[in-house]
Amino acid sequence: MKISGRDAISILANLESIVRLQKKDNTDKFWSYKMLSGSHAKFAFDPKTKTKLVVRFDQNPPRIHGVGKVEDIRGKNMSTALNRVFSGRGHVAKYRAEIESEECLLAVLNALK
Known part of the structure; x- marks a missing residue:
């Protein structure tokens, strides 16, 4: 099942022990999140998308099934x-990838922690 930015917000809100909302753009175009352990990776996406989830990462996204168009x-x-x-220094958008499902998003988070 496809995942949207709106879906991702709901999913990530229930995972506060491993990821937290870092910053919302003042125009609400992008929201960034930070992993709380492991890689401390940051990623961002448009919270208003309805048909797909395109994520920008500060490091190469994990190569797992469902992560496409890297x-x-x-x-x-x-x-x-x-x-x-993004906060700057090492934390800048370096990669873009499409996440195809909730299961894929959870697998990406697991790989980053």
């Missing part, structure tokens, strides 16, 4: 909203 976005022109939700 793209290295370093050096590409990025939205200012995306720059506002």
